[in-house]
Amino acid sequence: xxxxxxxxxxxxxxxxxxxxxxxxxxSVVVQSVFTPHEAVFKSVENSGPFGTTTETIIDQEAMAxxxxxxxxxxFAGLSIYLDRGHLAVSxxxxxxxxxxxxxxxxxxxxxxxxxxxxAFTLTYTFTVTPLLIILxxxxxxxxxxxxxxxxxxxxxxxxxxxIVTPLIGSLILFWMIDSRGILGTFLQYLAxxxxxxxxxxxxxxxxxxxxxxxxxSAPFAFVVFYAGLQTLPKDTLESAMIDxxxxxxxxxxxxxxxxxxxxxxxxxIQLMDNFRVFEPIVGFKAEAHATSLxxxxxxxxxxxxxxxxxxxxxxxLTIICVSILLAPVLVRTWRDFxxxx
Amino acid sequence: xxxxxxxxxxxxxxxxxxxxxxxGHSDCGIEEGRVSIVGNEFPAIQTVGAGALACANDNVVxxxxxxxxxxxxxxxxxxxxxxxxTSAIVANSSIVALMNEDVIRPLDDLxxxxxxxxxxxxxxxxxxxxxxxxxxxxxxxxxxxxDILEQAGIEPPMTYEEMLAAAxxxxxxxxxxxxxxxxxxxxxxxxxxxxxxxxxxxGQFFEPxxxxxxxxxxxxxxxLEMMKALSEYMNPDFLTHDSNATSAEWKAGNVALxxxxxxxxxxxxxxxxxxxxxxxxxAIAGPLTVAGxxxxxxxxxxxxxxxAKNISDADAEATFKALVKAIDPSILNDETSTQAVWxxxxxxxxxxxxGVFAAANAGSVPYPMLPYQGLLHSxxxxxxxxxxxxxxxxxxxxxxxxxxYTAAAKEQGFLQ
Numbered sequence: 148x149x150x151x152x153x154x155x156x157x158x159x160x161x162x163x164x165x166x167x168x169x170x171x172x173x174s175v176v177v178q179s180v181f182t183p184h185e186a187v188f189k190s191v192e193n194s195g196p197f198g199t200t201t202e203t204i205i206d207q208e209a210m211a212x213x214x215x216x217x218x219x220x221x222f223a224g225l226s227i228y229l230d231r232g233h234l235a236v237s238x239x240x241x242x243x244x245x246x247x248x249x250x251x252x253x254x255x256x257x258x259x260x261x262x263x264x265x266a267f268t269l270t271y272t273f274t275v276t277p278l279l280i281i282l283x284x285x286x287x288x289x290x291x292x293x294x295x296x297x298x299x300x301x302x303x304x305x306x307x308x309x310i311v312t313p314l315i316g317s318l319i320l321f322w323m324i325d326s327r328g329i330l331g332t333f334l335q336y337l338a339x340x341x342x343x344x345x346x347x348x349x350x351x352x353x354x355x356x357x358x359x360x361x362x363x364s365a366p367f368a369f370v371v372f373y374a375g376l377q378t379l380p381k382d383t384l385e386s387a388m389i390d391x392x393x394x395x396x397x398x399x400x401x402x403x404x405x406x407x408x409x410x411x412x413x414x415x416i417q418l419m420d421n422f423r424v425f426e427p428i429v430g431f432k433a434e435a436h437a438t439s440l441x442x443x444x445x446x447x448x449x450x451x452x453x454x455x456x457x458x459x460x461x462x463x464l465t466i467i468c469v470s471i472l473l474a475p476v477l478v479r480t481w482r483d484f485x486x487x488x
Numbered sequence: 489x490x491x492x493x494x495x496x497x498x499x500x501x502x503x504x505x506x507x508x509x510x511x512g513h514s515d516c517g518i519e520e521g522r523v524s525i526v527g528n529e530f531p532a533i534q535t536v537g538a539g540a541l542a543c544a545n546d547n548v549v550x551x552x553x554x555x556x557x558x559x560x561x562x563x564x565x566x567x568x569x570x571x572x573x574t575s576a577i578v579a580n581s582s583i584v585a586l587m588n589e590d591v592i593r594p595l596d597d598l599x600x601x602x603x604x605x606x607x608x609x610x611x612x613x614x615x616x617x618x619x620x621x622x623x624x625x626x627x628x629x630x631x632x633x634x635d636i637l638e639q640a641g642i643e644p645p646m647t648y649e650e651m652l653a654a655a656x657x658x659x660x661x662x663x664x665x666x667x668x669x670x671x672x673x674x675x676x677x678x679x680x681x682x683x684x685x686x687x688x689x690x691g692q693f694f695e696p697x698x699x700x701x702x703x704x705x706x707x708x709x710x711x712l713e714m715m716k717a718l719s720e721y722m723n724p725d726f727l728t729h730d731s732n733a734t735s736a737e738w739k740a741g742n743v744a745l746x747x748x749x750x751x752x753x754x755x756x757x758x759x760x761x762x763x764x765x766x767x768x769x770x771a772i773a774g775p776l777t778v779a780g781x782x783x784x785x786x787x788x789x790x791x792x793x794x795x796a797k798n799i800s801d802a803d804a805e806a807t808f809k810a811l812v813k814a815i816d817p818s819i820l821n822d823e824t825s826t827q828a829v830w831x832x833x834x835x836x837x838x839x840x841x842x843g844v845f846a847a848a849n850a851g852s853v854p855y856p857m858l859p860y861q862g863l864l865h866s867x868x869x870x871x872x873x874x875x876x877x878x879x880x881x882x883x884x885x886x887x888x889x890x891x892x893y894t895a896a897a898k899e900q901g902f903l904q
Contacts, residue, residue, distance in 0.1 A: 185901040186859065190697075191615030195580075196622055196831055197788050197854045203697070204614060205859050207590040221901070231895040238891075258880070258888060260870065326725060327740075347724040349877070432728040435674035435873035446675075446870065449560055451585045451862030456899050 172466070179227055179459035181220040184213040220456075227460040232443075234464075235259045260443060261464075267353065267437040272421040272472070275360040280413055282361060283368020284406070288398065290369070291376045302373070309366035316363055317430025324355060352436040356427050363427075364420065368413045375409045376402070415476050422469055440465045516543035516813040521806025523550040525793075526562045527577025530751055532624050532828035533791065536577065539814025548806060559585065566591040571796040574807040579791050580855050581862065583612070583620055588859050592619060592794040598808040605816055610831050612792060614857075622792035623815040624828040626751045627852060628684060629786060629843035630776055635769040636663055636744040644771070648688070648714055648778040648785065651745055655721040658744055668721040669743035673730040678876070679868035680787075684747070685711035687853060688778040688785025699860045699902040701893045704886035712875055712882040714778060719876060727873055741766045747776065747786070750844035754826045757840070774846030786847055787855040790831070860902045867892040 187209035193202045229236045239262075242255035256262045290301050308316065323330040326344045335343045345351045379402060387397050425441035428434060434442065440461055447458040525540055527533050537552040544550040553561075553573070562576040563585055576586060586592045594617035599606065603621070612620040630651075632644050640658050645651040651668065658667040671677040686693070691707035694700060719726055723737060735752055737743050739762035748756075759767045775786035793811045795804050817834040825836065829844040837845060855861075867889045875885035897903040 182899050183901045185904070186699075188699075188859070189615075193612075193614050193857060195612040195854075196609045196625055196790050197848070200854075202614075202857050203859065204857075205588050205590075207587075210590070223899075227899060230899070231891050232899075258874070258884075260892070326723070342724065344724040346728050347877075432673060432730075434870075435727040435877065446866070450866035451559060451582055452588065452860070452866070452896075452900060453563065453585070454863075454896055454899060457896065 175459045175462050177219070179456055179463050180223055180225070182223040182227065182456045183220050184210060184217070185221070186210070187213075223456065227456050228464070231259065232447075232454075232457050233261050233460050235261060260438070261440075261461075264438040264440050264443055265468075268422060268424060268439045270353065271357060271360060271424050271437075271439075272418060274357050275364065275421050276414060276417045278357075279361045279364045279417060280368050280410060282365040283413070284372050286365065286369040287372035287376055288402070290373060305369055306366045308363045309370075311363075313363060313426035314430050317359055317427045320355075320359060321431050346432075349436040352431070352433050356424075356431060356433060356437055359427050359431070360421060360424065364417060367417070371409050371413050372406055375406045379405055411476060411479075415473060418472050418476075419469055422472055423465065440468070516548075516809055518543055518545075518548050518806045518809050520547035521549075521803045522574060522799075523548065523803070523807045523810045524573050525550075525552045525554075525575045525577060525807075525811070526558050526565055526573045527552070527554050527793075528558050528579075528791075529554040529556055531754070532751065532824075532830075533577055535819065535824050535827060536623065536793075536811070536814045539816070539819055540810040543810040543813055548810075550810060558582075562586065563589060563591065566796045566798065569798040570800065570803070571798040574796050574799050574803050575793050575811060576796070577791065577793050578620065579626075579789050580612075580857050581789075581865070583792075583794060584857055584859055584862060586794060587614065587619065591797050593797040593804060594618060595621065595795060595808065598795070598805060602805070602809050602812055605812060605833065607831065607833050610792070612790070620792040620794045621811070621815075622790035622831050624751075624791045624830050625844055625848070626749060626789040626791065626829065627786050627844045627847035628747050628749050628775060629847050630773045631738070631746050631748045631753065631756070631843070632771055632773065633744040633766070633769050634771040635765065636667070639663060644773050645745070645776060647780075648685075648718070648776050651776060652717055652721070654745060655718075659721065664742065664744055666721055666723045666742065667744040668718055669729070669734050669737050669746035669748075670718065670722065670726070671729060671731045671734045671748075672715075672719065672722065672726040672876070673733070674727045674873040674876075675869040676865065677730050677869075678727070678872050679865045681715060681747075682711060682868050682872060683855070683865070684785045684787060685714055685778060687783060687787065688776075688781055690781050690783060693856065693861070693864060694858070699897055701864060701890050701897075703864075704883065704890055708886045709882040710779060712872070712885065716876065716878075716882075727876060736761075738770070739766060750841065750847075751828055753840045753843065772840070772843040774843060774850050775852060782851065784847060784850045784852045786852050788848060788852050789855055791828075860897055860900070863896045863900060863902070864889075864893050867896060 187206040188203050189206040190201055191204055193200050228234055231238055238259055239256065242252050246252040246255065257266060286305055290298060290305065293301060322328050324345045325331050326335065331345060334345070335341055345355050384397060384401055387401050392400065423441050424439045425445065428437055428439060428442045429445070444458045444461045447454040447461065523540060523543065525537060527537065533554055537554050541550050541552060558576070559582045562573060565571065565573040566576060566586065567589065571591065578586065596618050599611065599618050606621060610622050611618045612622055630644065636658060637644060637654070640654070640661055640663060642654045642657060645654050655667045658664050670681060672681055686703065686707060689707040689711050691703065691705065691711065693703060695702050723729065723742065729737065731749060731752055734746065734748065735756060738746065738756055741763060753772055756770045757767055775784035777783070778785045795807050815832055817832050820830065820832065820835055826838045826840050829837070829841045871888040871892055872885055874880045875882055894903060
């Protein structure tokens, strides 16, 4: 393609990316290094239906002067990133020095919001991603070998988990796994324990979220792999069959190598998605047992007093973590690209 | 051309929507202006919202956005100039966020000019300025199943200690497995339960006159221990039960004793989604005390409306008039009277209101209107769940709350 043609084709995309991706990221980074001005308090008389009291309020006239001078607030540098709500550098240092054993250190670490969120998020990401790829692949191979009259129907039902809005999907399951719901009661019957409750146990909550994650994302892997299977070279497959390869050997030596680039693609997208796990935590009301970085941002913005700088710092940390997570795959893609040119 | 068509179509549909809103008008004495209200969605506020919508006519546009997520959007919606929302319906906790950011205006002139139907105790004055007009009061108080208590041969409890004893008796008699309920969902609800219990123990949240938190003390530990003891008699899923889920448990007949919001009692007495037995035997009483204290373990709340600062005086006047009309004494009838404890002139307390009145008469304290109370509330909501699950000690949980609050308060400029 001529450079000029490329430029005109790419221009709208570039502008949109600049406007909707680059500028917001810059604004978030700026927000994360500034904090609100030091509050000026004054004591006043308050009265209402419950009588009169003396209470502290913020002196808005004094604040207006400060805000006029420096509208962005106080420059805080990296202090928000290092405080207890985020990387908690001094707390981690204290925990390291005061604990003889690794398990003591880790349990103190899990008491800090950022590390608690990371513990769940990483467990979730690295169990859900491989399992959903395997499940998606199995469904794709299964559907591909069905009779053509059945295919449409089965594909529709296989896609349902992805079609259902995540929040609604998790809410429906949340009711079903309640200790009085249909799944919850069935599990109690299976385990022969009438007090079993998925929602009251951290371990079971994690398993529930992971199962939900696989259930809701497997259709994505399935669709991609199913499309890939339609491009399977028939002659290679036939020659494998003539050589006496079993069905398993055909899959192992012909189908999987053919789909490998797609596996990389699905892994890339799903690592990114699963790291930002959010809806199931809200839908399953699981915040007592499992949190994620996205949930922390939601919580910072959802309180009566919004912590904008804190939410911005967590957003930047999320971007950095996703970049680290994707680095190996991106480096490999870059190498493939440079090797070809 | 294409964009132009879309823009035209969008404009047309907006005009059409406003025209529909203007259809059901009544005379509120507003000549022109824009009224846009954001607020919570429980029945009493729906009534107020509907009252304001009725003021719409050809020159007056009235919109309402009543949602449980109102406090996530009201601040952002009032910071612009002109503000999207001309009024936010708030409570004594959520007005603080709006005052902290200086987005609501003093109402003294408007009250003087158009507030003849308002009673003096409806006016929320802060430092001599009227900042909000309250229309209802609310509090958490005891709710009990009279039939189950009778069956177990116990009187309605007056203290949390008696509640525990009653629960033990109901359980040991095999009447109910988990007789206690309560909105203990991790987050806002759990924090509010701690606030109640801590106040009941006579605790102070902050060192007087400062933003320094001080809850890691004897009263804090005792409050948490009591919450833990109560939770032993709750459905094991209690950390996921907010007010809605707790109400559902009640309606299902699984609970005999709970501390519940006055504004949510009315639905519990209806047979819809419930049984005759539960609905007819749902009884209420005042809030409980704890640990021999005199102050009930509850807080008093008002709900009221504010008017945005960043709007024209004409819009502010239209908003104020529409909302005053919406809480006019004439809105009270058999249906609306049971929805809330109205502060409106002419309101006759219904049986559903006795709990809130008992709370007010027993010397309950209002939820504090401090600029930094919201940050402590968030920190409590996030950090107490570990203790309730038995993963850490009460002292550790309270130390975590203090650390989380301090980090947030430093960021927000409340602490150095």
